[in-house]
Amino acid sequence: MTEFHAPVDDILQSLNLAxxxxxxxxxxxAAEIVGHFASFAEGVLAPLDEIGDRQGCRxxxxxxxxxxGFGDGFRQLAEGGWQGLRVPEEFDGMGLDAMIAAAVSEIxxxxxxxxxxxxxxxxxxxxxxxxxGSDEQKxxxxxxxxxxxxxxxxxxxxxxxxxxxxxxxTRAVQDxxxxxxxxxxxxxxGGDQDMSAGILHLVLARSGPADSGVRGLSLFLCxxxxxxxxxxxxxxxxxxxxxxHASPTCQLAFDGAQADLIGEEGGGLKAMFTLMNHARIDVAxxxxxxxxxxxxxxxxxxxxxxxGRGADxxxxxxxxxxxxxxxxxxxxxxARAGRHLCHLTQAAIExxxxxxxxxxxxxxxxxxxxxxxIxxxxxxIQVLGGYGYLQEYRAEQNxxxxxxxxxYEGANGIHARMTATRGLSLNGGAGARAFAAFxxxxxxxxxxxxxxxEAEAARLAALSDPLPEAHAFMEMTSDLALRASAARLAAx
Ligand SMILES: Cc1cc2nc3c(=O)[nH]c(=O)nc-3n(C[C@H](O)[C@H](O)[C@H](O)COP(=O)(O)OP(=O)(O)OC[C@H]3O[C@@H](n4cnc5c(N)ncnc54)[C@H](O)[C@@H]3O)c2cc1C
Numbered sequence: 001m002t003e004f005h006a007p008v009d010d011i012l013q014s015l016n017l018a019x020x021x022x023x024x025x026x027x028x029x030a031a032e033i034v035g036h037f038a039s040f041a042e043g044v045l046a047p048l049d050e051i052g053d054r055q056g057c058r059x060x061x062x063x064x065x066x067x068x069g070f071g072d073g074f075r076q077l078a079e080g081g082w083q084g085l086r087v088p089e090e091f092d093g094m095g096l097d098a099m100i101a102a103a104v105s106e107i108x109x110x111x112x113x114x115x116x117x118x119x120x121x122x123x124x125x126x127x128x129x130x131x132x133g134s135d136e137q138k139x140x141x142x143x144x145x146x147x148x149x150x151x152x153x154x155x156x157x158x159x160x161x162x163x164x165x166x167x168x169x170t171r172a173v174q175d176x177x178x179x180x181x182x183x184x185x186x187x188x189x190g191g192d193q194d195m196s197a198g199i200l201h202l203v204l205a206r207s208g209p210a211d212s213g214v215r216g217l218s219l220f221l222c223x224x225x226x227x228x229x230x231x232x233x234x235x236x237x238x239x240x241x242x243x244x245h246a247s248p249t250c251q252l253a254f255d256g257a258q259a260d261l262i263g264e265e266g267g268g269l270k271a272m273f274t275l276m277n278h279a280r281i282d283v284a285x286x287x288x289x290x291x292x293x294x295x296x297x298x299x300x301x302x303x304x305x306x307x308g309r310g311a312d313x314x315x316x317x318x319x320x321x322x323x324x325x326x327x328x329x330x331x332x333x334x335a336r337a338g339r340h341l342c343h344l345t346q347a348a349i350e351x352x353x354x355x356x357x358x359x360x361x362x363x364x365x366x367x368x369x370x371x372x373x374i375x376x377x378x379x380x381i382q383v384l385g386g387y388g389y390l391q392e393y394r395a396e397q398n399x400x401x402x403x404x405x406x407x408y409e410g411a412n413g414i415h416a417r418m419t420a421t422r423g424l425s426l427n428g429g430a431g432a433r434a435f436a437a438f439x440x441x442x443x444x445x446x447x448x449x450x451x452x453x454e455a456e457a458a459r460l461a462a463l464s465d466p467l468p469e470a471h472a473f474m475e476m477t478s479d480l481a482l483r484a485s486a487a488r489l490a491a492x
Contacts, residue, residue: 002050002297002392002393002394003042003046004041004042004046004049004110004111004293004296005042005296006038006041006042006107006110006111007107007110007292007296007335008034008035008038008107010292010335010336010339011034011103011106011107011339012027012030012031012034012103013489014336014339014340014343014489015027015030015034015099015100015102015103015343016030017340017343017488017489017492018099018340018343018344018346018347019099019343019347019350021347021351022097022099022347022350022351024097025099029096029100030099030100030103033096033100033104034100034103034104034107037082037103037104037107037108038107040076040077040080040082041107041108041110041111041112042111044073044076044077045073045077045108045111045112045115046111046112047069048067048069048070048073048112048115048246049111049112049113049114049115049246049397050394050397051067051068051069051246052066052067052070052112052114052115052245052246053114053243053245053246053394053397053401054067054245055067055068055245055246056245056246057193057238057245057246057247057248058238059235059237059238062234062235063192063194063235064191064192064193064194064235064238064248064250065194066118066193066194066195066246066248067245067246070115070193070195070246071194071195073112073115074115074119074148074195074196075148075195077119077148078147078148078196079148081093081094081146082104083119083122083145083146083147083148084145084146084147085100085101085104085123086098086101086123086126087123087126087142087145087146088130091126091138091139091142091143091146092142092143092146092147093126093142093146097350098346098349098350099343099346099347099350101123102281102282102285102342102343102346105120105282105285106285106286106288106289106292106339107289108120108289109285109286109289109290110289110290110292110293112246113244113247113286113289113290113401114244114245114246114247114401115246115247116286117189117190117244117247118151118189118190118193118195118247118248119151119190120282121151121152121153121154121189121190121202121275121279122145122146122150122151122152123278123282124152124154124274124275124276124278124279124282125141125145125152125154125200125202125275126142126145126146127274127275127278128202128219128262128263128271128272128274128275129141129142129145129262130142131263131271131274132219132262132263132267132271132274133262137221137260137262141200141221144198144200145200148196149196149197149198150196150197150198150199150200150223151190151193151195151196151199151200152190152199152200152201152202153188153189153190153191153199153200153201153202154188154189154202154272154275154276154279155185155188155191155201155202155203155204155222155252156168156185156204156272157185157186157187157188158170158183158184158185158186159184159186162411163410163411163414165204165214165217165269166213166214166217168204168205168206168217169183169206169210170182170183170184170185170203170204170205170206170254171183171205171206171207172203172205172206172207172218172220172259172261173207174207175258178258178259178260179207179220179258179259179260179261180256180257180258180259181203181205181220181222181254181256181257181259182254182255182256182257183205183254184236184251184252184253184254185203185251185252185254186251186252187239187249187250187251187408188201188249188250188251188252189247189248189249189250190247190248190250191235191238191248191249191250191251191252192224192235192248192250192252193248197225198223198224198225199223199224200221200222200223200224201221201222201223201224201233201252202219202220202221202222202262202272202275203219203220203221203222203254203259204217204218204219204220204268204269204272205217205218205220205254205259205268206218207261207265207266207268208265208266212266214268214269215266216266217266217268217269218261218263218264218265218266218267218268219261219262219263219267219268219271219272220259220260220261220262221259221260221262222254222257222258222259222260226258231257231258232254232255232256232257232258233252233253233254233255233257234252234253234255235250235251235252236251236252236253237250237251238250238251239251241404242400242403243397243399243400243401243402243403243404244400244401244404276409276410277362279409280362280363280365280366280409280410281342281345281346281349281362281365281366283366283370283405283408283409284338284341284342284365284366284368284369284370285339285342285369286370286373286402286405287338287369287370287371287372287373287374287402287405287406288335288338288339288342288369288372288373289373290373290374290376290377290398290399290401290402290405291331291334291335291338291369291372291373291375291376291377292335292339293377293380293398294331294335294373294376294377294379294380294395294398295328295331295332295334295335295376295380297380297383297384297393297394297395297398298327298328298331298379298380298383298384298395299319299328299332301383301384301387301393302317302318302319302324302328302383303317303319304317305317305318305385306318308321318383324383327379327380327382327383328379328383330375330376330379331376331379331380333482333486334372334373334375334376334482335372335376336486336489337372337482337483337485337486337489338365338368338369338372338373338482338485339369340485340486340488340489341361341364341365341368341369341481341482341485342365342369344485344488345357345358345361345362345365348361354434356426356427356430356431356433356434357431357434357435357438359423359426359427359431360419360423360426360431360432360434360435361431361435361438361481363410363415363418363419363423364415364419364435364474364477364478364481365481366409366410366412366415367406367412367415367416367419367474367478368478368479368481368482369405370402370405370406370412371406371412371478372482373402373405374399374402374403374405374406376402377395377398377399377402377403378399380395380398380399381395381396381399412474413470413471415474416470416471416473416474417467417470419470419473419474419477420460420466420467420469420470420473420474421466421467421470424457424460424461424466425461429461432454432457432461435453435477435481436450436453436454436457437450438481438484439453439480439481439484442483442484442485442487442488443484443487443488443491445487446480446483446484446487449480449483450480453476453477453480456473456476457473460473
């Protein structure tokens, strides 16, 4: 009962609806690839998830050791070409679209969130290289990332710089034709591992003066290895944490590490946002994956557990009790509506004609789906009763692994803050207008709710300090976004 079942039919239904207007959308190819990956995830990746949770990662002689079987699982993943799913064919990838990649990523997270964390910064790193890299950088790194010889990290956070990246102190200094990085990064997912031959660290560091704020930040490519020798990047510790035990969260020391500037000097945050925007939808889909897993665990358990009696006095399974049915239905609603919201946003990114909508919607996806994933994981524990609190059915692992999603990739409080301030004023309020239209056009029953939301948005925009109301506004916004996407899904 604890096995992972990829929600393939639900994913394809949502994907086909969201993707049908995209030029060249091919539902058959999507079904084939998603089905193929689902079998691989169920057979290879998911069985590693429990081992990973129990064993965790170890730091031995300065190197991270992954749990048993992870190296082989990753080898199969790379040999299957999955690391290069979205990478253009000219760089040895499969050249598939982001919609299919979103489906694959959700299934991966549901099967094994920890491993997904370590491997799935690659698509974002490739996007950064494609946008900002020189021809030489693209040729050197993209095929190696697509083939699995390299994995990538996103190295932003420091002890004094979490939500506030303007406080970054890691320094980058010019050294002949190249750069050297000096400083400390913390909480770096996959900062080291023993699955890929090397790691490409994407490091945000200060190339300008100490007081230069975000304008003094540049983005650097810092490989773990330089022609056979180790670069000066060392793991000083891995964190003990409540979940994602098989995802090594590393403290890294950069001790004059050789690095290559990518993009313009001082343009680090802009380049990093390319990676982070990709990662935000991906984290939203992690929330969806946890909600879908919660729904599946709860539904299967409740269909077999006999407690209480029905109206006819006969013993019944607990899914016959309205309160249990309510909880399962809520897990399901969160998963389906959240998934469709992400797919609709991803489709808008692919069309490239709705920038304001995408900018407004991306943090909403992140907030709604990650809060939803935690809520659903919590409900599944309740459905399983005492067994939910035990390790046996792993509903508790689902909750522990889901919990990080509302913290990383911008803590949800930061997304609420940004939506209530910059989000509402962005491009003269165009993002907010696009969101209201999205609500209105979802369903006739949403017209009044859309008008109420617009009135609330206008009231907030007029406040001298909207921050005390940012959370309530984000709750209202994400709730309506989920209702609208559920209505669109139901309408077909
Ligand atoms: C398992 C794990 C993996 C991670 N992986 C990576 C990684 O790969 N790369 C990387 O660079 N980082 C990574 N991180 C770091 C993560 O992105 C940060 O933890 C996150 O950005 C929050 O920063 P912080 O922990 O310093 O919290 P803080 O910034 O101290 O925030 C604490 C609380 O205060 C609130 N807060 C802070 N400032 C404001 C404000 N201005 N307005 C309103 N509220 C505010 C936040 O919303 C939050 O609730 C990871 C963290 C974990 C735990």
